[in-house]
Amino acid sequence: MNVRAKNQPQLSSTPNHANATSAFSASNIERIRADFPILQRSIHGKPLVYLDNAASSQMPQQVIDRLAHYQTHEHANIHRGVHTLSQNATTEYENARLKVMNFIGAKESREIIFTHGTTEGINLVMHGYGRRFIGEGDEIIISAMEHHSNIVPWQMLCEEKKARLRIIPMNDAGELLLDEYAKLFNKNTKFVALTHVSNALGTINPVREMIATAHQYGAPVLLDGAQAAPHMAVNVQDLDCDFYVFSSHKMCGPTGVGILYGKAALLEKMQPYQGGGDMILNVTFERTTYNDIPHKFEAGTPAIAAGIGLGAAIDYITAIGLENIAAHEQALLEYASEAARSIPGLKIIGTAQHKAAVLSFILDDIHPHDIGTLLDQEGIAVRAGHHCAQPVMQRFGIPATARASFAFYNTFEEVDALIAGIHTVKKVFA
Amino acid sequence: MMNNPRALYQEVILDHNKKPRNFGVLENANRHAEGHNPVCGDHITLHVKIDGGHISGISFEGQSCAICKASASMMTGQVKGKTVVEAETLIQEFREMATGKLDVNAQPHHLGRLTVFAGVSELPSRVKCAILPWHTLHAAFKDMGSTSTEKDF
Known part of the structure; x- marks a missing residue:
């Protein structure tokens, strides 16, 4: 059936070891991103950086x-x-x-x-x-x-x-x-x-x-x-x-x-x-x-x-392969966590040894909702709040966190944009 | 009219978020109310002293985002010395401004410097942050004890 045939993402599911940091090569990730029309959008005049995947992920053209x-x-x-x-x-x-x-x-x-x-x-x-x-x-x-x-x-x-x-x-x-x-x-x-x-x-x-x-x-x-x-x-x-x-x-x-x-x-x-x-x-x-x-x-x-x-x-x-997805998301998480740790005043909430690609953090005494609103002005979508897990917030003695959560279509450049955005937030509150 | 959220932040935050006015407990207060925004966790407590229909003293404490804290700080400054009736007018006007129903440039109002919050109407997810202190002030007047952004006036 033609729908079924069309229903495959246009990429090889073979990991490309030329890029040691990810399961996807640069061309693979570009082809994956091309499947997601919404990723072409701009928000407040900036390219959308969608990092709220734990709340809801985006839909590829094949599913649409x-x-x-x-x-x-x-x-x-x-x-x-x-x-x-x-x-x-x-x-x-x-x-x-x-x-x-x-x-x-x-x-x-x-x-x-x-x-x-x-x-x-x-x-x-x-x-x-x-x-x-x-x-x-x-x-x-x-x-x-x-x-x-x-x-x-x-x-x-x-x-x-x-x-x-x-x-x-x-x-x-x-x-x-x-x-x-x-x-x-x-x-x-x-x-x-x-x-x-x-x-x-x-x-x-x-x-x-x-x-x-x-x-x-x-x-x-x-x-x-x-x-x-x-x-x-x-x-x-x-x-x-x-x-x-x-x-x-x-x-x-x-x-x-x-x-x-x-x-x-x-x-x-x-x-x-x-x-x-x-x-x-x-x-x-x-x-x-x-x-x-x-x-x-x-x-x-x-x-x-x-x-x-x-x-x-x-x-x-x-078709992409969950092993490839997990490997790419882990690479994004490691890259983002390392960059985040170098930002003074940023504290990662959730530092388990075995982690999925979720980066929850607090920044100085800036309320996460302020972080979320200011990142949005940079086109960066993150979740801010208690994430429907108030007892977790109580356990850590905080009202809320900002949370960037990654999907397989996110890129290292988007992590860079997030980190730059966090620096901008710090500047506003300096 | 300020419609750039970044500008809203710079105006409001640089001052009132860092150095909130009337922050702390108020001795001899005769009205208290707690305001809570369950969506984001903002939580403030208002202490108000009312003498013969006048607000002779007011303070706030709690944990909240910059928009909420700055709104509370400016509110306490604006309503101190006013009558309860005058403050209720401000509550109403502030709500209408924050929800985009009052165009502060075209329609009459008594908001004065509080118009720096007009831009919040461009941020639907943050409107409640700005309104919470006012909501709580209304609850204090009515001796309701506590209120939430999820309740109507």
């Missing part, structure tokens, strides 16, 4: 084209029509599910549930698993570096069920204390919800080992993979996680769709999250029989175009 092709030629509702368009749309949507399955190494496609995003995936597990299997006196373990979306649903559950939330502490580098983690377990521990990569600090947690610990106590583990899935190869069977959640829009796909992976045996035991169409087998006024997984958890018409777009984004990322 796939969305346009779907809307132009293929749209119909799925899973119900007998007509050609509906059947085709269903096939394309289910193909996207298979791509997701392969992307994260799931065993079966019925373990892949389309959600609206990471947040909904966590809430689905809280309702479907938590409300059924967690009760009074039980304990749920989360970490000190969770995004609010992996705190609040569990707090709500604890309040409802009179269960207890236990927190894995971290050190000043932003690394979880594994000894303390092991001590939190007891016979009441019923669940662990943990971020794979911290959005505020960049820390990559040793989740494989932590999952093994939880399983010794029979506690299932949910991993928040929103910041991991776009940046490193993830294999849910190798990790042995019970649930894995992530979002399309942080990995070059559209907003409005995300993924919940769950082990089939657990998903089958769970209660539905929302009632409605598509999630039923049979409905009478006396009784409803629920559909099988994954459809049991997919009530109503989903974001069909977005789901198919996510499939195209996976094709795009896979």
Whole structure:
């Protein structure tokens, strides 16, 4: 199919070792950047330097084209029509599910549930698993570096069920204390919800080992993979996680769709999250029989175009190669961190040994929102604030940070622009 | 009309952010209010002394961005000695200016030097930073104790 053929990024996925500092050669990175129309934009008369990828990444033309092709030629509702368009749309949507399955190494496609995003995936597990299997006196373990979306649903559950939330502490580098983690377990521990990569600090947690610990106590583990899935190869069977959640829009796909992976045996035991169409087998006024997984958890018409777009984004990322992406982003992070450390008054928040390409920092006593506004005047997009992780800010005794987060389409020149921008901010406040 | 955010920063910050006026606790204050912007974490506390409808004293403390701190600093200077009714007029006018509803060059107002904040209307994400102190002052007058930028007046 011509769309599929067009759906490949125009570059070789072979790392170019001529450039020792990156997985991409200069020409490769230029070709990648040419796939992203938005990167040609200027902001306040300056070339856009987009360093807010942890919040949302940009979309390549291949994904934009796939969305346009779907809307132009293929749209119909799925899973119900007998007509050609509906059947085709269903096939394309289910193909996207298979791509997701392969992307994260799931065993079966019925373990892949389309959600609206990471947040909904966590809430689905809280309702479907938590409300059924967690009760009074039980304990749920989360970490000190969770995004609010992996705190609040569990707090709500604890309040409802009179269960207890236990927190894995971290050190000043932003690394979880594994000894303390092991001590939190007891016979009441019923669940662990943990971020794979911290959005505020960049820390990559040793989740494989932590999952093994939880399983010794029979506690299932949910991993928040929103910041991991776009940046490193993830294999849910190798990790042995019970649930894995992530979002399309942080990995070059559209907003409005995300993924919940769950082990089939657990998903089958769970209660539905929302009632409605598509999630039923049979409905009478006396009784409803629920559909099988994954459809049991997919009530109503989903974001069909977005789901198919996510499939195209996976094709795009896979063709570049997650190893290449990780290597290039690591090179950017090292280069940026070294340059940032040389700026007087700049302090990096989050200095874990294993880090994704997130540079969170504070600068003298300049509020991060002022940094963000002034960098924006230079065309540089960063996030400023608490990053929906207020407990992380409290842990470090700061109200907020400025955060530059990198993607595979960012360049060393853009890091230079960021560093120059930070110097400009310092000058304004001098 | 100042519409260059860099210019806004230079005007406001160089002075009031570095040397905020009326910063600290006010002895004998009879009204207090806390203002909080949950979006960015700005947090200020206002202490106000009202005598017979007049603001005889006012101070602020807390942690905030430069726009919020400078706004609070200039606000305390402007409302001290005024009546509560006059201050409420300023609150209303400041809000309208910051949200772009009042053109300070074309329409009558009482804002005086506070017009240096007109440029903030060009920065939608920062409007609340500038308004928070005024929001909090209104809460102090009403004896509401605390307020947030997420609440309407």
